[in-house]
Amino acid sequence: xxxxxxxxxxxxxxxxxxxxxxxxxxxxxxxxxxxxxxxxxxxxxxxxxxxxxxxxxxxxxxxxxxxxxxxxxxxxxxxxxxxxxxxxxxxxxxxxxxxxxxxxxxxxxxxxxxxxxxxxxxxxxxxxxxxxxxxxxxxxxxxxxxxxxxxxxxxxxxxxxxxxxxxxxxxxxxxxxxxxxxxxxxxxxxxxxxxxxxxxxxxxxxxxxxxxxxxxxxxxxxxxxxxxxxxxxxxxxxxxxxxxxxxxxxxxxxxxxxxxxxxxxxxxxxxxxxxxxxxxxxxxxxxxxxxxxxxxxxxxxxxxxxxxxxxxxxxxxxxxxxxxxxxxxxxxxxxxxxxxxxxxxxxxxxxxxxxxxxxxxxxxxxxxxxxxxxxxxxxxxxxxxxxxxxxxxxxxxxxxxxxxxxxxxxxxxxxxxxxxxxxxxxxxxxxxxxxxxxxxxxxxxxxxxxxxxxxxxxxxxxxxxxxxxxxxxxxxxxxxxxxxxxxxxxxxxxxxxxxxxxxxxxxxxxxxxxxxxxxxxxxxxxxxxxxxxxxxxxxxxxxxxxxxxxxxxxxxxxxxxxxxxxxxxxxxxxxxxxxxxxxxxxxxxxxxxxxxxxxxxxxxxxxxxxxxxxxxxxxxxxxxxxxxxxxxxxxxxxx
RNA sequence: GGUCUCGUAGCUCAGUUGGAUAGAGCAACAGCCUUCUAAGCUGUGGGUCGCAGGUUCGAAUCCUGCCGGGAUCACCA
Numbered sequence: 117x118x119x120x121x122x123x124x125x126x127x128x129x130x131x132x133x134x135x136x137x138x139x140x141x142x143x144x145x146x147x148x149x150x151x152x153x154x155x156x157x158x159x160x161x162x163x164x165x166x167x168x169x170x171x172x173x174x175x176x177x178x179x180x181x182x183x184x185x186x187x188x189x190x191x192x193x194x195x196x197x198x199x200x201x202x203x204x205x206x207x208x209x210x211x212x213x214x215x216x217x218x219x220x221x222x223x224x225x226x227x228x229x230x231x232x233x234x235x236x237x238x239x240x241x242x243x244x245x246x247x248x249x250x251x252x253x254x255x256x257x258x259x260x261x262x263x264x265x266x267x268x269x270x271x272x273x274x275x276x277x278x279x280x281x282x283x284x285x286x287x288x289x290x291x292x293x294x295x296x297x298x299x300x301x302x303x304x305x306x307x308x309x310x311x312x313x314x315x316x317x318x319x320x321x322x323x324x325x326x327x328x329x330x331x332x333x334x335x336x337x338x339x340x341x342x343x344x345x346x347x348x349x350x351x352x353x354x355x356x357x358x359x360x361x362x363x364x365x366x367x368x369x370x371x372x373x374x375x376x377x378x379x380x381x382x383x384x385x386x387x388x389x390x391x392x393x394x395x396x397x398x399x400x401x402x403x404x405x406x407x408x409x410x411x412x413x414x415x416x417x418x419x420x421x422x423x424x425x426x427x428x429x430x431x432x433x434x435x436x437x438x439x440x441x442x443x444x445x446x447x448x449x450x451x452x453x454x455x456x457x458x459x460x461x462x463x464x465x466x467x468x469x470x471x472x473x474x475x476x477x478x479x480x481x482x483x484x485x486x487x488x489x490x491x492x493x494x495x496x497x498x499x500x501x502x503x504x505x506x507x508x509x510x511x512x513x514x515x516x517x518x519x520x521x522x523x524x525x526x527x528x529x530x531x532x533x534x535x536x537x538x539x540x541x542x543x544x545x546x547x548x549x550x551x552x553x554x555x556x557x558x559x560x561x562x563x564x565x566x567x568x569x570x571x572x573x574x575x576x577x578x579x580x581x582x583x584x585x586x587x588x589x590x591x592x593x594x595x596x597x598x599x600x601x602x603x604x605x606x607x608x609x610x611x612x613x614x615x616x617x618x619x620x621x622x623x624x625x626x627x628x629x630x631x632x633x634x635x636x637x638x639x640x641x642x643x644x645x646x647x648x649x650x651x652x653x654x655x656x657x658x659x660x661x662x663x664x665x666x667x668x669x670x671x672x673x674x675x676x677x678x679x680x681x682x683x684x685x686x687x688x689x690x691x692x693x694x695x696x697x698x699x700x701x702x703x704x705x706x707x708x709x710x711x712x713x714x715x716x717x718x719x720x721x722x723x724x725x726x727x728x729x730x731x732x733x734x735x736x737x738x739x740x741x742x743x744x745x746x747x748x749x750x751x752x753x754x755x
Numbered sequence: 756g757g758u759c760u761c762g763u764a765g766c767u768c769a770g771u772u773g774g775a776u777a778g779a780g781c782a783a784c785a786g787c788c789u790u791c792u793a794a795g796c797u798g799u800g801g802g803u804c805g806c807a808g809g810u811u812c813g814a815a816u817c818c819u820g821c822c823g824g825g826a827u828c829a830c831c832a
Contacts, residue, residue, distance in 0.1 A: 142772070150775070160774060162812060172812085197775060198812085242832075282832065438832095465830065474758090475828095482830045489832050518759065519827055545761085546825080553825090584792065600794085612768060615760085617825070619767070624781090629794055631768080631780040638794045645792055653791095687771075699769060702779080713787095713796045755794075 118682070119189065120146050123157055123202065130182040137167045148676065154194055155201025156676060159183075162198060172198030209675045210663040210728065216678060217735045218659055223681040223742050225269035233505060234270040236262045238512035239430070242279045243417040244288045245313040247424050247564035248554065249547050249620060250514070256609050257544055258512040259430040259748045260694040265510075267746055268689035273504055276432045277496050280414055281439040286395040288312050289409050290388070291319035301416050307423060307565065308416025317556065319388065326386035327379075334378060351375040400486070427568050429602060429748060434503070436496055442487040445495025448531060449480045457530050470526055478523050493524055494531065501533060509535045510692070515543040515615070542692050545617035547609075562622055571601035571626065578628060585754055596752050600634050603749045607633030610747050611698040631702055633749055636740060639705040640751040643737035646717055650730070655718060661728040670711040674732060677704050678739050685746070694747055701743040708736050 127144045131137065143163040149155040161168075161176045168175040173195055180193035180200050191205035216222050238258020241251060258274070266272045279285075292299075292315045301308040328344050341347050354372040383389065398406040425431065449466055452458045458468045458480060466481040480491055487495075500506060511521060521541035528536025546553065547562075554561045576597040579585060585593045608626045612618045628634040650657050667675070681700070688696040717733060720726040741751050 145772090145774080147771085147774085153775080158775090162774075165812075199775060279832065284832065463830095479830060484830085486830085488830070492832085514826095515760075516826055517832095520832095522759095543760095548825090550766095578794075582792090582794070584794095608767095616768095617761075621767085624766090627767095627781070629781085632794085634794055635780095638792080642792055642795085649791055691771095695769085696771090699779095702769090706779080709795060710797095712791080716791075718791045754792085 119204070119208075119679075120157065120683075122187065123159070123183065123190075126183050126186050127159060127179065130179055130186070131164060131167060134178055134182060135164075135167045135169075139164065139167060148680065149201050151673060153196065153201060154203065156204045156672075157202045159200040159202065160198075161200055176200035206665070206667050207663040209667060209672065209679075210661050210665070212679055213675055213731060213735055214660050214663075217661075217731050217738070220738075221742070222735075222738055223685050224267040227266065227269050227271045231269050231271050232507035233273065234265050234508040234510060235273045235275055235500060235504060235506050236265065236510045236512065237275045237277060238262075239276045239425075239432070240279065240513065241276075241421065242284060243309075243312070243414050244284050244316045245556070246307070246309040246420065249562040249564065249567060250554065252428065252564050252567070252605070253544060253547050253609050253618075254512055254514070255425070255428055255430045256606050256748065257542070257614055257694060259428075260606075260610055260697075260746060261510065261512065261542065261692060263746045263748060264685065264688050264692075264694065264697065267685050270508075270689075273434060273506075274432045275434045275436065275500070277436045277438060277441070278418075280437050281399070281410075281442065283392060283396050284316075285410070285414075286392045286399065287319040287323075288316040289406075289413055290392050290395055291315035291322070292413065293409065301419070307420040308418075309420030309424070310565075312413055312417050312420075320557070323386055323388045326388055327382040330382040330386060331378060334381070338374060338378065347375065347378070351379065424564055427565065436499060438492050438496070441495035441499055442492045443495070444498050445491035445493070446481060446485070446487050448494050448498055449491055452531055468523075468527060468530070470523065473526055475523060475526070478527075480527075490520070490524065490527070493520075494527060497524075497528055497533060497536075506535055508538070508540065510540040510542050512542045512544065515545055517541075518543055540692065542614070544614040547620050548617055550619060550621050550623075562620065568601065568605065571605050572598055574625060575601040575604070575628070575634075579755065588754070596755055599750050599752050600628070600637060600755060603633030603637045603744075603751075604628055605633075606747055606749050607636070607698060610694040611702070613695050614693060633744075634755075636701050636705040636744060637749070637751050638755055639708055640737055640740050640744075641753060641755040642712065643708075643733050643740075644753045646730075646733055650718055653718065655726075655730075657730050657734070658727060659731070659734075661731040662724040665722075665724045665728045667728070668715065670707070670714055671729070671732060673707050674704075674711055674736060677707060678735050681739050681743065684743075688746070697743050697746045701740060701747070704736065704740060704743070708740075 123146045124141070124144050127146065128139060131139050131144075145160040145163065147158050147160070149158045159176070159179065161172050161179065164175055164179070165172060168178070170178070176195040176198060180195065180202070183202065184190045184193055189204050189208040190202050192203040194201050194203070236258055238261075239251065239255050241247060247255075262272050262274045292312070295318060296315065299311070301311050304311060306314075331347055332344050335341055335343065335347060341350060350371070354368060354375060395406055399410060449458060453460060453466055458466050460466050463483040464485070465479060465483040468478045468480055470476065470478060478490065479488055482488065497509075500509070513521065518541065521539070521543070525537055525539050525541075528539065548554075549560055579593070579597055579600065585596060588596070604626050609618075611631070626632075647657060677700075684696060684700045688694065715729065717726065717729045720729060744751050
């Protein structure tokens with residue numbers, strides 16, 4: 117049990133003894149004392165005044181005296197403005213640090229056979245385009261969450277559901293067939309996912325121009341509109357006006373409907389889309405030629421993704437493919453239909469009615485019996501449940517799908533999955549550019565591979581200028597450059613609250629100084645350097661600090677922060693937030709650098725003090741390393 | 756329009772179940788390497804916590820209303 121809980125217990129007992137009343141846990145507030153004040157833990161006495169019926173000062177003094185008497189670790193206390201600040205004895209902290217320094221996995225809980233199994237789904241790419249910055253955020257969050265979950269004593273299965281089928285996949289297939297001239301990743305020297313992505317873009321361009329052609333042909337039927345440009349402008353203007361408070365008047369509304377009709381007609385009758393649909397039908401019928409093409413192009417993409425995943429340093433325990441799960445989902449829905457959980461409309465489509473839950477009706481199977489997105493997620497859930505005894509399911513998916521997961525939770529619950537109702541949609545915010553969302557059509561997408569490569573280059577240039585990797589081989593140095601580059605990128609993404617949208621400015625490169633990953637990595641390298649120097653000088657570094665030594669303010673701050681690490685890990689797990697860990701790591705590194713600047717370590721002449729500081733350095737290094745591991749960030753020995 | 760979400764320094768972000776004088780970094784300026792790694796440390800300037808009410812010993816934090824941004828409400832995934 118940690119000291120905070122102990123103090124809380126004593127506080128509750130003390131109030132009972134002094135004032136004869138039970139208080140609840142919310143009234144017993146023990147928090148870490150602000151840095152600028154004397155003390156280690158603070159008890160807020162305001163909530164206790166109703167019970168004590170005394171002034172804040174008197175209450176604080178009485179409780180302070182009681183706690184000091186009950187808990188030998190409390191050496192002293194002071195009262196400021198009704199806040200009771202407790203000061204713990206130096207040897208309490210020194211014993212604590214001696215305890216911490218020998219724990220390799222300090223801050224982590226380990227899972228045993230009875231631990232809950234948490235499955236975490238993340239990444240979940242489409243196989244028609246390469247990964248971009250948005251995917252990076254998803255991957256880094258998912259990977260970090262899996263480590264945080266493991267450190268909180270869960271058994272963890274990392275999983276990925278690959279979106280490998282559907283009309284969008286057929287688009288790039290068709291484009292390759294039409295215009296690819298047999299090009300392959302090998303023949304073009306292009307990464308498979310990028311090559312396929314190019315054909316998806318090509319399809320889009322051609323499709324757009326076909327739509328324009330159709331609109332042009334049909335435009336004579338709409339006398340009010342001159343040409344295609346005019347049509348587009350009018351339509352866009354009406355659309356945005358519709359969104360305003362003013363809305364559309366009757367005439368405009370009619371015009372809007374006409375535009376919409378024409379636009380839909382063109383989209384649905386362009387030859388390319390008709391061909392694509394035909395291709396999807398053939399795929400579902402397992403037409404050998406289409407199926408072979410699909411398999412070939414998907415393999416290209418997977419090879420490309422593997423490279424990107426490796427570059428980012430993420431991996432999975434189990435990968436599912438929607439081409440395997442979508443038929444399972446269909447069966448599940450039909451099963452639910454038999455049990456009257458769902459209903460069928462006259463046209464043959466299957467729906468769930470969620471109006472009693474405050475939501476609307478949701479389509480589960482089209483009238484031709486084919487699956488939609490929701491159906492596939494149900495199927496995937498079934499397969500996962502068959503494969504693992506899942507206690508908790510976490511989906512790392514963007515916040516644009518909040519509604520989808522609200523519905524999915526209800527549907528899975530209806531279908532009898534025990535974790536359905538409590539599934540966690542880890543809903544993270546979008547990565548935006550200074551001018552808004554990334555748009556592939558406008559070429560503003562930040563490619564994942566390019567970004568990582570750029571970062572590695574920057575790290576290499578910077579590192580070489582500083583020249584601190586003497587004695588490293590090219591390979592070793594290259595590994596450090598990569599470590600720093602990824603540290604910068606990962607920390608940049610993970611330090612912000614995952615639920616919030618974040619901004620990335622491609623004009624400004626990601627920093628390596630200040631509140632950054634490299635700053636924290638640097639702090640670790642600095643600490644390791646001390647131990648190398650100690651070895652050179654023949655200074656012994658024990659695993660135990662003497663307990664009769666005085667500790668200064670900076671040292672005390674550091675010990676308190678380290679002592680709090682397990683609480684931070686627990687909180688990060690509870691609220692699903694790597695940012696909590698990132699901010700902790702930064703604060704600790706910052707505090708350490710101040711200490712490093714102010715206090716001699718190897719040069720300290722008092723042997724006891726020197727030993728204590730060395731043990732402290734070791735603990736800080738370990739804690740930084742363990743915190744960064746939870747973010748998926750490695751720390752170097754030198755940089 | 757319904758639902759959800761966000762709004763903190765010029766910019767990017769912290770700010771625990773409501774707690775003490777709202778903090779970092781970047782950018783700007785001024786300092787610190789003949790002692791352990793200067794990717795560091797110190798200092799200066801920079802705030803109506805979107806606005807207005809309410810709840811109470813106490814509100815950036817909770818409630819209500821408004822303003823502003825974003826998402827979503829598809830037989831797309």
